[in-house]
Structures are given as structure tokens and as C-alpha cells.
Amino acid sequence: MSASVTVLPEKATHQQTRTFNQQLLLRALHDHSPLSRADLARLTGLTRTSVSDLVGGLIVDGLVEEVGRGQSSGVKSPILLSVAPDGRHLIGLDLGEAEFRGAVVNLRGDILRSIHLPLEGRNGDSAVDLVFQLVDALRVDDRSPLLGIGIGAPGVIDTRSGTVRWSVNLDWADLRLGPLVKARYGVPVVVANDSHAAALAELTFYRRPRPTNLIVIKVGRGIGAGIIVNGQLFQGDGYGAGEFGHVNLGNGGSPCRCGREGCLETLTSMRALVDAANVVDPAITDETGLVYAFRSGAPNVRLVVLEGARQLGLAVGWLIGVLNVRHVLLVGSVVKLGDDWLAEVRKYAAASVFSLLARDTQIEFGHIHDDVVVLGASALLMEQQLGLGLAR
Numbered sequence: 266m267s268a269s270v271t272v273l274p275e276k277a278t279h280q281q282t283r284t285f286n287q288q289l290l291l292r293a294l295h296d297h298s299p300l301s302r303a304d305l306a307r308l309t310g311l312t313r314t315s316v317s318d319l320v321g322g323l324i325v326d327g328l329v330e331e332v333g334r335g336q337s338s339g340v341k342s343p344i345l346l347s348v349a350p351d352g353r354h355l356i357g358l359d360l361g362e363a364e365f366r367g368a369v370v371n372l373r374g375d376i377l378r379s380i381h382l383p384l385e386g387r388n389g390d391s392a393v394d395l396v397f398q399l400v401d402a403l404r405v406d407d408r409s410p411l412l413g414i415g416i417g418a419p420g421v422i423d424t425r426s427g428t429v430r431w432s433v434n435l436d437w438a439d440l441r442l443g444p445l446v447k448a449r450y451g452v453p454v455v456v457a458n459d460s461h462a463a464a465l466a467e468l469t470f471y472r473r474p475r476p477t478n479l480i481v482i483k484v485g486r487g488i489g490a491g492i493i494v495n496g497q498l499f500q501g502d503g504y505g506a507g508e509f510g511h512v513n514l515g516n517g518g519s520p521c522r523c524g525r526e527g528c529l530e531t532l533t534s535m536r537a538l539v540d541a542a543n544v545v546d547p548a549i550t551d552e553t554g555l556v557y558a559f560r561s562g563a564p565n566v567r568l569v570v571l572e573g574a575r576q577l578g579l580a581v582g583w584l585i586g587v588l589n590v591r592h593v594l595l596v597g598s599v600v601k602l603g604d605d606w607l608a609e610v611r612k613y614a615a616a617s618v619f620s621l622l623a624r625d626t627q628i629e630f631g632h633i634h635d636d637v638v639v640l641g642a643s644a645l646l647m648e649q650q651l652g653l654g655l656a657r
């Protein structure tokens with residue numbers, strides 16, 4: 266099946282119409298499996314004859330499978346169909362700031378195998394080499410047809426061209442990562458900002474019913490948000506939507522790795538919290554030590570961490586005030602701080618926004634943990650290549 270046709274052109278060719286209709290069927294099966302051919306005709310508005318013909322093609326292509334028989338109202342019980350989870354495999358990558366993670370993912374979003382490679386200070390070209398090493402290692406022994414490679418990376422990323430416009434930690438500027446990976450492996454490649462990918466993962470794999478609008482805030486060594494509006498990822502005019510970690514709070518403050526001072530990230534990211542906790546307790550040198558001290562009630566560390574939560578809460582309140590999105594999820598290594606930290610974020614978000622909006626808004630931890638970016642990058646690829654996943 267060829268790449269996604271999301272809007273059918275006015276003078277569509279026969280092949281475009283067929284691809285469009287096959288994607289309608291795949292999407293229905295992805296969201297409501299198992300379904301009979303009659304169910305599919307009813308859900309999509311296609312005729313029974315068209316459904317049978319298109320389903321036949323999808324079965325031959327390995328994307329759909331027969332999974333048993335349903336309840337019968339007449340003589341013969343109908344055959345039920347489902348998306349074949351292993352009809353295609355995908356490779357999802359999370360180019361994090363301490364390590365690169367990669368996984369082989371199937372069409373149901375199951376992680377079949379994953380590999381982590383420590384970054385160990387690599388950046389520039391040697392970080393690109395590490396991407397190749399990771400994909401090479403994941404492709405060994407995988408016999409299912411590969412749908413493509415989805416990549417989530419920190420920074421401002423032009424998803425249309427696969428260009429990393431700017432990624433501070435990796436020292437990448439105007440790097441055409443998507444075309445480089447595509448040239449090496451000969452499969453479709455998508456590249457997106459890691460927080461944008463996280464939002465897609467939460468929307469695609471774990472929310473039923475899917476919300477129309479959603480904000481997913483990823484707090485780890487940095488901070489960023491992925492914003493879903495009307496069921497679609499909102500990337501902004503220059504792909505920088507949600508980059509609110511580098512919003513300056515205007516009170517001076519500590520130097521930020523972006524070259525400025527006093528960014529939100531310098532107050533509320535896990536990196537900032539570890540640094541601040543280290544001042545009050547020099548034994549704390551990493552996230553594990555910070556989380557342990559906070560959760561075991563060390564008073565000085567609790568003060569530092571809860572102050573960070575307040576600053577983040579205020580900023581979340583601004584987002585809610587601007588967008589009036591009722592579902593806000595927090596993901597990233599910050600979730601390990603647990604409910605006391607979350608309660609403080611909620612309290613200060615509610616305090617910084619019109620009370621009617623605050624009352625209607627749920628701020629929670631996300632549902633996916635370590636693999637949220639890997640799954641989100643895979644979700645974007647599934648959307649682009651098969652039309653699966655996102656709300657319509």
C-alpha cells in the first residue's frame with residue numbers, strides 16, 4: 266500500500282481512491298477491532314462489494330487478518346477482521362540527552378525489542394553515527410516488512426523535511442537527519458520533536474475515547490510540550506510549538522544551556538532540580554538520588570523540588586489559559602517524583618488561571634513511561650504511511 270492520502274483530491278486517480286478507501290477500513294479496524302465486513306460497510310459508508318474487494322487486498326498485503334467468527338443473527342456467523350499486528354514492523358527512536366533508545370514496534374504499539382546506547386558526550390557527526398548503530402542493531406533478525414523509521418529528538422524539528430533545525434545538547438543545526446537515515450536504509454523516515462512525539466503516543470495508543478485536544482508536557486533534563494488541537498498535532502509556524510522550557514520568566518536567574526538566563530527549564534527541569542538539591546545535600550548528584558531523597562521526606566530537598574513544581578504549575582496555568590485544553594498530561598523522568606510533586610503542580614496551575622478553566626481541567630501523569638517518545642515517533646510514521654492513529 267502506498268503512502269497516506271489524508272484528503273482525497275477532487276480528480277483522484279483510481280489508485281488514490283483505492284488507497285484512501287483502504288485507509289478508511291484500516292482506521293476503522295484499528296479503532297474498533299474486531300469487525301466483520303458488514304460492520305466495516307456500515308462504519309465507512311462503502312458498499313459491501315467494495316469492502317470485500319479492498320479487504321481482500323489488505324489481507325494479501327499482510328495488513329489485515331481474519332481472527333474468528335462473530336455473533337450470528339442469521340444462518341452463518343460473520344468472519345471477524347483485525348489489523349494484523351505484525352503485518353509491518355516499525356523502528357522507533359528516542360534520541361534522548363543521556364542515551365539513545367530504540368525499539369522495534371508493531372502496528373498495535375507493542376514493543377518487541379529495545380536497545381539503549383549511552384550517548385557518553387557524543388554530539389555532531391558522532392551522534393549521527395550512534396543513530397546508525399542503533400538502527401543496525403535493531404534490524405538484525407527482524408523478518409517482518411519494515412514500514413519505516415520514526416525518530417523523536419529534542420529541539421526544533423522541521424517534520425516536513427526531516428531537518429533538525431536546532432538541538433542544543435546534540436549540537437545539531439540544520440541537520441537533514443531524515444534524508445540521511447532514509448538514504449542509508451531505503452525506507453520512509455519521519456523526524457519529530459520528542460515532546461510532540463510523546464503527545465502523539467498518548468493520543469494514539471492509550472486514550473479511549475481519544476480527547477480532541479490534549480497537552481502533554483515532557484519534563485526530564487529539559488522541558489517541552491506537545492499540543493494536540495482538533496485531533497491533530499499542532500507544531501506551530503516554525504515547528505517550535507510547545508518549546509516553553511526556554512520562556513524567560515524575567516527575574517534574571519541562572520544561565521541556561523540555550524545561552525540565555527532564567528528560562529523556565531533552569532527552575533523546573535530534572536537537571537535543575539538535581540543541581541539545586543546538590544547545593545543543599547552534596548550527596549545528591551543524579552535523578553535517582555534526587556527522587557529517593559524527595560520521596561523519603563528529606564526536608565531541604567522537598568523545599569527545592571516543590572518550589573520547582575510551583576514554577577511549573579504557574580507555567581501550566583498559562584498554557585491552560587491560552588488554549589483552554591482540558592486534558593494535560595505530564596510525562597518524562599519527573600513522574601518518578603510522584604503524587605506530592607503532582608499535587609503542587611496542580612495547585613499552582615489552578616491558582617494561576619481563571620477558576621472556571623481550572624475546574625474543568627485534569628492534570629495527570631501520562632499513561633506511557635519510558636517508551637513514550639519511541640511509541641510517539643512510531644505513531645507519526647503509522648499516521649503518515651497508513652493513515653492510522655489520529656482522531657479525524
Ligand SMILES: [Zn+2]
Binds near residue numbers: 510512528
Ligand atoms: Zn533556555
